[in-house]
Amino acid sequence: MEELGFDRMLYSIAVGLYEKEQCTDKYPYSSYLSYGINMFAALALKNGQKDVLSGLHEAAFITDYAAKPVKEWFAGWKKEFTEKISKYQLFQTGALVILGENQTFYITDECADLNDNTENDMFNALTQKHIYQMMKMLDPDQYTSVRKFIVEHPICSEKEIRKYKMKCGNPDIWNIIKEAYEDIPSDSYRCPKCGWTMRLYGVQTYCCNRSCTEEHPDIEHLEKLDVTDNMRLKHGVMRYMCLPGKLELDIKARAEKYGCKTALWPERDRYDIKIIFKNEEIWAVDAKTHLNPYALAESVRSDRAFASVPAAKRFFVIPEKRKQERKDYCDICNAVLPTETVRCITDRELFRMIKKEAENDNS
Ligand SMILES: [Zn+2]
Numbered sequence: 001m002e003e004l005g006f007d008r009m010l011y012s013i014a015v016g017l018y019e020k021e022q023c024t025d026k027y028p029y030s031s032y033l034s035y036g037i038n039m040f041a042a043l044a045l046k047n048g049q050k051d052v053l054s055g056l057h058e059a060a061f062i063t064d065y066a067a068k069p070v071k072e073w074f075a076g077w078k079k080e081f082t083e084k085i086s087k088y089q090l091f092q093t094g095a096l097v098i099l100g101e102n103q104t105f106y107i108t109d110e111c112a113d114l115n116d117n118t119e120n121d122m123f124n125a126l127t128q129k130h131i132y133q134m135m136k137m138l139d140p141d142q143y144t145s146v147r148k149f150i151v152e153h154p155i156c157s158e159k160e161i162r163k164y165k166m167k168c169g170n171p172d173i174w175n176i177i178k179e180a181y182e183d184i185p186s187d188s189y190r191c192p193k194c195g196w197t198m199r200l201y202g203v204q205t206y207c208c209n210r211s212c213t214e215e216h217p218d219i220e221h222l223e224k225l226d227v228t229d230n231m232r233l234k235h236g237v238m239r240y241m242c243l244p245g246k247l248e249l250d251i252k253a254r255a256e257k258y259g260c261k262t263a264l265w266p267e268r269d270r271y272d273i274k275i276i277f278k279n280e281e282i283w284a285v286d287a288k289t290h291l292n293p294y295a296l297a298e299s300v301r302s303d304r305a306f307a308s309v310p311a312a313k314r315f316f317v318i319p320e321k322r323k324q325e326r327k328d329y330c331d332i333c334n335a336v337l338p339t340e341t342v343r344c345i346t347d348r349e350l351f352r353m354i355k356k357e358a359e360n361d362n363s
Contacts, residue, residue: 009036013037015114015118018111021107048078059103066096090298093114110291112240113291132241142168146176147241154196154242157230157231158229158231187224196208196232209243252273271285271306278361283311288318293333307337307341308341315343320346330345
């Protein structure tokens with residue numbers, strides 16, 4: 001199996017698991033998941049792993065494989081084969097789900113990373129891609145306005161929504177907002193980290209972003225949400241638009257603090273942030289929040305659009321925290337990027353460079 005096929009198998013499985021986690025009523029059956037499992041079964045057959053095939057139905061696949069790191073899926077397979085696939089970027093992917101009680105599961109941030117990488121056609125049916133397409137029809141200013149509103153309001157009161165709708169006066173924007181938000185389930189709290197809903201299952205906490213619950217939030221002091229007056233972003237919009245958006249707004253604010261001009265999502269969202277120094281030098285920034293550096297490397301490797309953006313410097317920027325968790329994070333990405341045109345750095349490194357450049361500018 002070539003790397004492209006291997007990637008396609010993992011992407012299908014990740015999209016399928018996401019669909020299933022989202023809403024079991026709406027997606028009682030995920031064609032992506034069964035497509036991915038079938039590819040895995042075919043691979044096992046081709047490699048003479050008959051024991052893998054016995055009882056490989058969906059539920060068994062989720063507990064026996066999806067809940068384990070990808071490299072463990074191939075434990076005991078022929079050495080020649082595992083040596084080959086161990087060189088693929090996505091071979092380094094961790095477990096895709098965490099198992100809960102009563103046959104439930106939650107997708108991991110690593111699974112969310114893979115969903116983030118998938119092309120529109122595979123992910124199209126899911127909410128946020130649909131909203132994204134509706135947004136693309138807006139003029140550039142309106143596009144920026146509605147995207148900024150979404151990033152700044154993971155939870156939103158009816159009054160704030162009304163006020164925003166009145167301010168825009170464009171029915172297309174109303175439809176986008178209507179599509180982006182949903183009712184809040186009862187017994188929800190505000191996540192102290194990302195601002196979306198946090199729910200409790202016994203003493204276990206759950207937010208759309210697994211890393212929000214890793215630091216064990218103080219359950220006693222969570223703010224209970226008034227569910228009659230508030231709406232929340234739908235899961236996909238929160239996960240794939242709002243969470244990375246926080247880093248984007250942060251970079252914008254810091255660049256402005258150093259006296260630069262900025263534009264969010266310029267050229268119809270060709271990239272995330274355009275930074276313009278006083279001497280008119282332009283830097284282009286694409287913010288990335290992938291947990292797994294190999295998943296990001298896989299995503300940026302083929303991103304020729306960003307490498308050709310007209311700018312003096314181009315950066316994929318990750319949160320500093322990622323590099324603290326994994327020292328070689330940027331190196332893994334930089335190894336697949338063309339040195340001259342685009343680099344992967346952390347937000348902290350970017351801020352230091354902007355500051356230096358802005359100071360040179362003023363002297
Ligand atoms: Zn959260």
